[in-house]
Amino acid sequence: MSHRLLFVAAAAALVAFGSGAACAHDMQHMTMDAPAEPTSASLYNLESKWTNQDGASVPLGALGGKPVVAAMGYTSCKDMCPAIVANMMWIERHMSEDAARRVTFAFFSIDSAVDTPAKLKVYADEHGLDPGSWTLFHGDDDAVRELAAALGVGYRPDGLGGFDHAAVISLIDDKGEIVVQQRGTQASSDELLAALNSLLEKRN
Amino acid sequence: MHGAVAIAVGTLALVAPLAVGLAVELNSDGMIALPAGLYMPFLRVRALNASNADATAARRIDAFRLDAEPVTNAQFLDFLIAHPQWRKSRIRALFADDRYLKRWPSDLEPADAGARDEPVTNVSWFAAEAYCKARGLRLPTTEQWEYALADEGRGRETVRARSLEWFAEPNGAHPPSVGGPPNGFGVRDMVGLVWEWTLDFAAYARTGESRDSDGKDSANFCGGAAAGVADATDYPAFMRYSMRASLKADYTADNLGFRCAGGAP
Amino acid sequence: MRVRSFGSGAAMAALLIAGAAFAASREDNLNDPITGQENAVLADAPNVPPPVQRDHATKIVVHLEVRELEGRLADAVRYTFWTFGGHVPGKFIRIREGDLVEMHLDNHPDNKMPHNIDLHAVNGPGGGAAASLTAPGHSSVFSFKALNPGLYVYHCATAPVAMHIGNGMYGMILVEPKEGLPKVDHEYYVMQGDFYTQGANGDQGLQPFSMAKVIDEKPEYVVFNGSVGSTVGDKALTAKVGETVRLFVGDGGPNLVSSFHVIGQIFDVVYPEGNLAAPTRNVQTTMIPAGGAAIVQFQMSVPGTFIIVDHSIERAFNRGALAQLKVSGEENKLVYSGKTFDLVYQPEGTGIRVAGQGQIVAPAAQSKAERIELGAGVFANNCQACHQADGEGVPDAFPPLAKSDYLNGDKIRAIKTVTGGLETKLTVNGHDFNGVMPAWSLSDEDIADVLTYVYNTWGNSGQEVTPEEVRAYRIKAQ
Known part of the structure; x- marks a missing residue:
């Protein structure tokens, strides 16, 4: 429990930092010797443009330099997306405060029509997602399709205004390469958490 | 309408007879204008709480343009000349697996002279989509592709028979060249040469396991949907959807090519 | 009771029926610790891999390579088979209960089709199929713990399933009980x-x-x-x-x-449906379900x-x-x-x-007398059911061969009738017949023998028909 309290405190301290996520990541680029050109298998070869929950335009590559725990879903999803986000929060909770701060939790909406940045912001607040470590992204159809292709996330409109989509949580290293993926909401996140911790240890 | 139509296909031109009386609109870019129309999807996907009526309804497809034939090696070569980042020596691992353009001995060299008119194969979804975008086009959606194949019900048995024949033919070193007979829309070589990428191939990821008719128990997939099929005896259609389901966007395969689509003219 | 070698299948059966073996439960097998790792030894039919010699569970790595290949279905009949490992049936896999199997499905780049695998030895959705849909030129990997001993079918379950199975995509996996199977002299794989x-x-x-x-x-x-x-x-x-x-028998269907x-041959012991816990004895014919x-x-x-x-x-x-x-x-x-x-x-x-008695090819007749003798056998096997043992046929249905004007009048016509069949109205000894005689897939030798037998029995003309005459007719007919 004290772990949780510490985490909240740390999050509060980071609010200012998180509100300018793009700038913050750019700074990390400068300081963490992220490669100028993405590696061959890096997701950051994608040139798609995204907007975060604060309305700032963010190229995908701006996520580089830190490990990222990423998933795709949409905010009006009542079925399994809450479980995806809950799994990501579980991972966050089971890390040390220090470690969690060195990770980005990224949620990419596949519902480009409905999930405006403002809507994403409301969703983040409602779920208590720490803006210091969480970023929620809105992109156009092309950006969504391309990222989904790269992450292996199948999706399709369900005919009722929502989507069927694969529940996939990806661990991406600081270069943008996929390390491990957790498929299915009932799968344990232990493996992904262990891989994340080992990534962070290597960086130490 | 046309006794014979000259079709400019990339760097080559060929003269192909079309059946007299076919209302085929062929643009100078080798594309066919397909009219809007109704289409009964093979795969009937619906939300579990949707009504049965929704599941069986025909789908309306807007008018669109589609390449008359799969993209050939010669056409793809033109693209590579203009877009060096997609050459086999330069392509990023994110965008294609190790067999990308496997039959090409070097960056700007399709296998041999005869290969120029063959469909380009061993291209990933990313590469196919980049090619289409460079032409101001997209890959066709699965529904557009299937609509073009369905051909308003014409030649249904021919399509099935040709598909089954192709399945049974041992794999050759090269796919056959493009230029087969046109269907009623004027579209060629939809079956019998290569599988083809579609824009949203990943939307059908679950359907390779054909016995899973109730998606609700699949924890891998968010949202409840039931998938039925329009005709359980249509084996080639099952195979097409299974093939799409087996793919990932960076995959390439010896028998996998593509063609491009665009909006209504 | 842990015994690896038994005197006979019957003794084993008695022990099993007494409930002396197969105490391992699913839970035992789930918790059985994994020691070491080895690559599976696979075998093509009719061979099976050697018995498992381990007294512990291990991790077994299995590679099944899917190949789509043209091959022989029957003499002069070719077919494009889809296979697990290059042959139909697929490679035989042999493991021990409690083993952890790491399954690699490798879809060869020359293939056209997507494939997957459903092993009936798996407890899990699709039997592995959901985890193994694989495009040409790619591989899928999943693992499962062998919880239940027995003999199981595996097959491709990609839509359309009946086409994948119908083209040959099936094989078997034997999950041996901890005790092993009783020792026998020969084990074969028949599917x-x-x-x-x-x-x-x-x-x-x-x-x-x-x-x-x-x-x-x-x-x-x-x-x-x-x-x-x-x-x-x-x-x-x-x-x-x-x-x-011992035969490991499977039925792939579809x-x-x-x-x-x-x-x-009476089966001394049958493990029905591959169920090792409940063998039965003294069985004449055993039913193998499709996919069983x-x-x-x-x-x-x-x-x-x-x-x-x-x-x-x-x-x-x-x-x-x-x-x-x-x-x-x-x-x-x-x-x-x-x-x-x-x-x-x-x-x-x-x-x-x-x-009988191990001879495979019947000896060719050296004389007319031998031809008649051999022809009697051919007649009994092929003709007697309709034309009757006394050659009298059945009125209004099957024409008589005894004292037959139709036969005696034209030897070539007789050869033609046996080789090519008959589907027209004909008159024999004054009676009309309107049936169908099938074309017989018999050798030239057999046809010569059976016609010679007929011509030299029941008061017929006594002439001889030689294999050369049959051959000459066939060539001419083509």
Whole structure:
């Protein structure tokens, strides 16, 4: 429990930092010797443009330099997306405060029509997602399709205004390469958490 | 309408007879204008709480343009000349697996002279989509592709028979060249040469396991949907959807090519 | 009780029935610790990998490579098979209960089709199919713990499933109990499957798959181990008198159930449906469900060629479901007198000739007298059912051969009728007949023999028909 309290405190301290996520990541680029050109298998070869929950335009590559725990879903999803986000929060909770701060939790909406940045912001607040470590992204159809292709996330409109989509949580290293993926909401996140911790240890 | 139509296909031109009386609109870019129309999807996907009526309804497809034939090696070569980042020596691992353009001995060299008119194969979804975008086009959606194949019900048995024949033919070193007979829309070589990428191939990821008719128990997939099929005896259609389901966007395969689509003219 | 070697299958059966073995539960197997790792030893039919020698569970790595290959379905009949490992049936996998299997499904880049695998030995959705859909040129990996001992079918479950199975995508995996299986002298792998070609049975050339026939469940071929005659002649299974033989029998389908039978041999022990916990004894024919398996075991008492069939007998004689087990050794006249008749056994359409007591090819007649003698056998096997033992036929249905003006008038016409069949009205000895005589797939030798027999019996003209005459007619008819 004290772990949780510490985490909240740390999050509060980071609010200012998180509100300018793009700038913050750019700074990390400068300081963490992220490669100028993405590696061959890096997701950051994608040139798609995204907007975060604060309305700032963010190229995908701006996520580089830190490990990222990423998933795709949409905010009006009542079925399994809450479980995806809950799994990501579980991972966050089971890390040390220090470690969690060195990770980005990224949620990419596949519902480009409905999930405006403002809507994403409301969703983040409602779920208590720490803006210091969480970023929620809105992109156009092309950006969504391309990222989904790269992450292996199948999706399709369900005919009722929502989507069927694969529940996939990806661990991406600081270069943008996929390390491990957790498929299915009932799968344990232990493996992904262990891989994340080992990534962070290597960086130490 | 046309006794014979000259079709400019990339760097080559060929003269192909079309059946007299076919209302085929062929643009100078080798594309066919397909009219809007109704289409009964093979795969009937619906939300579990949707009504049965929704599941069986025909789908309306807007008018669109589609390449008359799969993209050939010669056409793809033109693209590579203009877009060096997609050459086999330069392509990023994110965008294609190790067999990308496997039959090409070097960056700007399709296998041999005869290969120029063959469909380009061993291209990933990313590469196919980049090619289409460079032409101001997209890959066709699965529904557009299937609509073009369905051909308003014409030649249904021919399509099935040709598909089954192709399945049974041992794999050759090269796919056959493009230029087969046109269907009623004027579209060629939809079956019998290569599988083809579609824009949203990943939307059908679950359907390779054909016995899973109730998606609700699949924890891998968010949202409840039931998938039925329009005709359980249509084996080639099952195979097409299974093939799409087996793919990932960076995959390439010896028998996998593509063609491009665009909006209504 | 942990015993690895038993004196006989019967003794093992008695022990099993007494409940002495197979105490391991699913939970035991789930918790059985994994020690070490090894690559699976796989085998192509009719062979099976050697018994597991380990006394602990391990991690077993299995690589199954899917190949789509043109091959022989029957003589002069080619077919594009889809295979697990290059042959039909697929590679036999042999593991121990409690093992952790790491399954690699490798779809060869030359293939056109996506494939997956459903192993009936798996507890999990799709039996692995959901985790293994694989595009050409790619591999899928998943693992499972072998919780239940038994003999299990595996197959491709990619839509359309009946086409993937119908093209040969099935095989078997044996999950041995901890105690192992009782020791036997020979173990063989036999798997039945039905094939649906566009051409009729016997139509030559590369035959495409028939969607219509598989949907109607009307195969042109029903075969053991992937082709007509896969397991006959010099490819027959072998054993010696006194030895015990164990057959791992599966039925891939896609549609037909097998009534598995070995002619002239009672199964001492059968593990029905591959269930190792409840063997039964003294079985004549055991049912193998499509997508199911059984283990049958028997000791050879006398020498000879034993014919393995699907006792839905039309399939054996006309569609190819026929294999051979050749047994050498001393006669035992008490068990079987070996008496009297030495008929030529000529299954129609399969081209397999079996004479009793281990002879495979009937001797060619050296004289007219021998021809008549051999012809009697051919007649009994092929003609007698309609034309009757006395050659009198059946009024209004089957014409008489005795004192037949139709036969005696024209020898070439007789040859034509036997080789090519007859479907017209004809008059014999003043009576009209309107039936159908099938074309007989008999050798020139057999046709010469049977016609000579007929011409020299029941008051007919006494002439001889030679194989050369039959051959000459066939050439001319073409």
